[in-house]
Amino acid sequence: MSALAFAAERAVAIHAVLAASKVCQRVFTKLVNGETVTKKDKSPVTIADYSAQAVVNTFLNSSFPSDPIVGEEDSKDLRGDAGRLMREKVLELANSGLDTPLTEQSILETIDRGTYGGGAKGRMWALDPIDGTKGFLRGEQFAVCLALIIDGQVQVGVMGCPNLPVDAKNQDGEKGCLFITVKGQGAFQRNFSSTTEVPISMSDIQSLTDASFCESVESGHSNQSEAAKIAQLLGITKAPVRMDSQCKYCSISRGDAEVYLRLPVSATYEEKIWDHASGSLLVAEAGGIVSDVYGRPLDFSHGRTLATNSGVVAAHAKIHAKVIEAVQKVLFPEGKL
Ligand SMILES: Nc1ncnc2c1ncn2[C@@H]1O[C@H](COP(=O)(O)OS(=O)(=O)O)[C@@H](OP(=O)(O)O)[C@H]1O
Ligand SMILES: [Mg+2]
Numbered sequence: 001m002s003a004l005a006f007a008a009e010r011a012v013a014i015h016a017v018l019a020a021s022k023v024c025q026r027v028f029t030k031l032v033n034g035e036t037v038t039k040k041d042k043s044p045v046t047i048a049d050y051s052a053q054a055v056v057n058t059f060l061n062s063s064f065p066s067d068p069i070v071g072e073e074d075s076k077d078l079r080g081d082a083g084r085l086m087r088e089k090v091l092e093l094a095n096s097g098l099d100t101p102l103t104e105q106s107i108l109e110t111i112d113r114g115t116y117g118g119g120a121k122g123r124m125w126a127l128d129p130i131d132g133t134k135g136f137l138r139g140e141q142f143a144v145c146l147a148l149i150i151d152g153q154v155q156v157g158v159m160g161c162p163n164l165p166v167d168a169k170n171q172d173g174e175k176g177c178l179f180i181t182v183k184g185q186g187a188f189q190r191n192f193s194s195t196t197e198v199p200i201s202m203s204d205i206q207s208l209t210d211a212s213f214c215e216s217v218e219s220g221h222s223n224q225s226e227a228a229k230i231a232q233l234l235g236i237t238k239a240p241v242r243m244d245s246q247c248k249y250c251s252i253s254r255g256d257a258e259v260y261l262r263l264p265v266s267a268t269y270e271e272k273i274w275d276h277a278s279g280s281l282l283v284a285e286a287g288g289i290v291s292d293v294y295g296r297p298l299d300f301s302h303g304r305t306l307a308t309n310s311g312v313v314a315a316h317a318k319i320h321a322k323v324i325e326a327v328q329k330v331l332f333p334e335g336k337l
């Protein structure tokens with residue numbers, strides 16, 4: 001029997017994401033003041049973001065040395081005297097997740113393997129070493145997200161969610177799960193504590209009024225008041241589930257909630273490909289449709305951002321069109337696009 005497509009990429013991605021997730025957990029238990037830097041756009045970056053990017057890039061480098069990587073972070077703030085303290089901590093933490101230790105010089109180069117500009121042709125990996133850095137800092141949800149994109153199409157997605165309960169019905173139970181998908185091969189969950197993969201699928205609700213929304217915690221990332229109007233229009237009465245990171249895609253993929261809405265808060269913000277690549281394939285493979293607020297598919301072929309899309313709407317295939325209709329009515333009441 002021939003091996004399934006992308007078996008090697010899938011296996012390496014699982015290994016890399018699991019190792020990076022464990023490094024993030026280790027950093028969290030050691031977090032102290034002064035270990036967070038802020039980028040120009042005010043978004044936080046921690047030693048965990050850098051360490052996780054170094055770990056994943058090391059695994060990718062060793063198995064697929066010629067594949068480019070579109071990673072969120074770069075080594076700029078770790079260089080020179082100003083970056084020394086941070087650099088030393090990142091080195092120690094990244095090496096705690098690797099068999100062959102990196103040196104001070106090689107860790108910077110490894111992190112910067114993620115500076116690829118993306119595009120429409122060829123293979124590339126999209127990496128968000130910690131998606132939901134704010135959630136990570138609060139001790140809430142975050143995810144290590146890795147996807148393989150070929151000619152603009154997401155083919156493989158793996159997400160590690162260290163703080164996500166393995167069973168949403170038991171919020172105080174075991175935490176830490178991986179979500180794994182390959183295009184055409186379905187969606188799976190595996191707990192950190194086991195190698196058994198279980199197929200997952202979205203909840204197939206009969207009526208939209210039974211649905212619940214999953215949306216961002218940060219009101220600066222998604223327009224929550226417009227989302228409330230859309231829920232009302234659809235007759236949804238359940239309160240939205242607010243959660244950081246691509247754990248939102250994971251949650252709806254296993255049926256914890258039915259709809260993920262990410263409504264643009266500004267006309268100029270372009271969503272980053274690493275914030276959506278793995279999650280969008282997971283939802284598609286679990287029976288859903290992912291589009292922007294206009295109903296257009298997410299287009300990963302325009303570089304590091306989803307430059308031709310606006311916002312995200314993810315829902316079960318049976319209800320997606322109805323959700324888009326309501327989104328249009330609320331966001332574009334005059335009917336103008
Ligand atoms: N203005 C604006 N609009 C939309 N998205 C933005 C915006 N600013 C930042 N970001 C990106 O949001 C990523 C985290 O999104 P989440 O939905 O997980 O975050 S949250 O629940 O709102 O914290 C976050 O990813 P990380 O930086 O990996 O945490 C950012 O890439
Ligand atoms: Mg960030």
Ligand SMILES: [Mg+2]
Binds near residue numbers: 128130131132275
């Ligand atoms: Mg992110």
Ligand SMILES: [Mg+2]
Binds near residue numbers: 072129130131132133
């Ligand atoms: Mg990030």
